[in-house]
Amino acid sequence: MLCYNPAPEMLFNRAVVFLNKHRCALSYAEHNCRFSVAPMLDWTDRHYRYFARLLSRNTLLYTEMVTTGAIIHGRGDFLEYNQQEHPVALQLGGSNPSELAHCAKLASERGYDEINLNVGCPSDRVQNGRFGACLMAEPELVAECVDAMKSVVDLPVTVKTRIGIDEQDSYEFLTRFIDIVSAAGCQDFTIHARKAWLSGLSPKENREIPPLDYDRAYQIKRDYPQLTIAVNGGIKTIEECQGHLQHLDGVMVGREAYQNPYLLASVDSEIYGDSTPTVDRRAVVEAMVPYVERHLANGGRVNHVTRHMLGLFNGLPGARNWRRTLSEKAHLKDAQPQLLLEAMAHVGEPKELELN
Template identity: 70%
Template sequence: MSLNTMPSTINRTFSIAPMLDWTDRHYRYFARLMSAQALLYTEMVTTGAIIHGKGDYLAYNDEEHPLALQLGGSNAVDLATCAKLAAERGYDEINLNVGCPSDRVQNGRFGACLMAEPELVAQCVEAMRAVVDIPVTVKTRIGIDEQDSYEFLTQFIDTVSAAGCDTFIIHARKAWLQGLSPKENREIPELDYPRVYQLKRDYPHLNLSLNGGVKTLTQCAEHLAHVDGVMVGREAYQNPYMLAQVDQRLCGEDKPVLSRDAVLEKMIPYIEKHLQDGGRLNHITRHITGLYQGEVGSRAWRRYVSENAHKPGAGIEVLHQARASMDLK
């Protein structure tokens, strides 16, 4: 990957949430084919993985811009080291995870538990901002455990914004750090959109995006009447074709909407290169099985891809045959 010497202008109207094992570089390339404006986020990468890991945890495709790196960590020195490396690699934004509730993340002293330590989060933000020129942002919850008052949330925002963070992505439900799994924490307790709206009214100078439970572009538009941006997670992954109208419906662009078949055709050269480089077909197809969600024959498409893409030597013909199987329905 070459260095990106021309930083992108970030449009925060619509973004796709960082999702572990889902929003890897293959999915992000696929998403970018459908929306030029959506801000894409990496999976959360820990500072330990970047500093001590053997792989290249900062690799991406140039076509993915605008692209934000989400970091997990709470050591200001390590975060600054990783932020600097990411900026040198051309990332457009550094985002600090203050929202993940898993036990593993808590044991590493990062994620949602950091909401209880706003001064530490402020130090981390300050350390990263000191070494990069790109935005440093924070993704957080509206509260944790019994610390779920509006005052608790505003104290966190006050402390962290004073360190120079002017952009927050707010997951509109609190996190239970004990007793609930990460999956349950995506659905329990109930979402509280009005609290995020109130935050924007009280902090008009900050850029605030809302996250949690958003499933349609119509819902995005409704939220955008109250906040600066909307971040969509699982729906953008499981029903990815929703991205094909983001630029037109939310960002005011006047351009044709790509058909699902056109998206697939645009994906073929990328897949072919991946195969030529020694990759397996299912590394990519697992991310695109939702392309025909809701269409007649979509079940046949998904079944054919899932049953054949993992086989040794599987190539592009699997996708063509899977698409042809839809027309038999």
């Protein structure tokens, strides 16, 4: 295998050029939310979102769910993000209208592009806090929350929900929820095309066991053509996204966009018709080196960032060595940003392989 070992000054010059060329080109309104990455706890933090933005200029990125209690009472800045992440949406967890309005106003002042209310998470912790999927049973309360947030911000206030909960999974149950919440001013719904079991299944099982019903989301769009409807759940390929977009306004991809992040590199051309050349994996790695340097300078650790990048070279020769190098070394106290370049040296494109 040929070794990839350009001079350090070349790496950082190319990284600067890359960042300047690939910052988000479209505003929130212009990109029209055709493709987004789902909010995923412990995964879609600001480091992942910075990395994802290098792969796609137009994808709408969501934060992890942030509770109103964390923002109002927690220590630390739970609204922190990188300016390069735009368009970026904040997903809030909560059910107190005044607290949600307060947090939405703070988010608006910080420059977020959208406020999304979580009405889809089924975990016990979330239910105990009276938010997430259990709120599907209280559409009037969700409507109050939406109305309170819309009264203090000019941003889109959207809702991510399920097709039902427990035994309440009829189409009539879903349409009643849509009717009441949309009447409060919510025009954008992302529908996870599985119902949620509020007891008996773990959050992981709730992402896999309840059967997918994309037709339910399609029917909502047919019955509510005035609303913006996106679908989430089990979507793994660009071809599947394109199929859903024949029926809906948007698609939201979760685990696949995290575990196989180079999927995002095709989004701009295949979903948005953007003629910008597809970004090269190596250029992305080079661009992440100065980002990791800044993170270290602010007291962070290399693995805070690199843990999100393990799947970048999936399918290429040397991908296992890339993952192993980062997994074994990035958590060490003396790990440096150049570890990314060391790990990348193990990866070869097919054309770079020597035939024995």
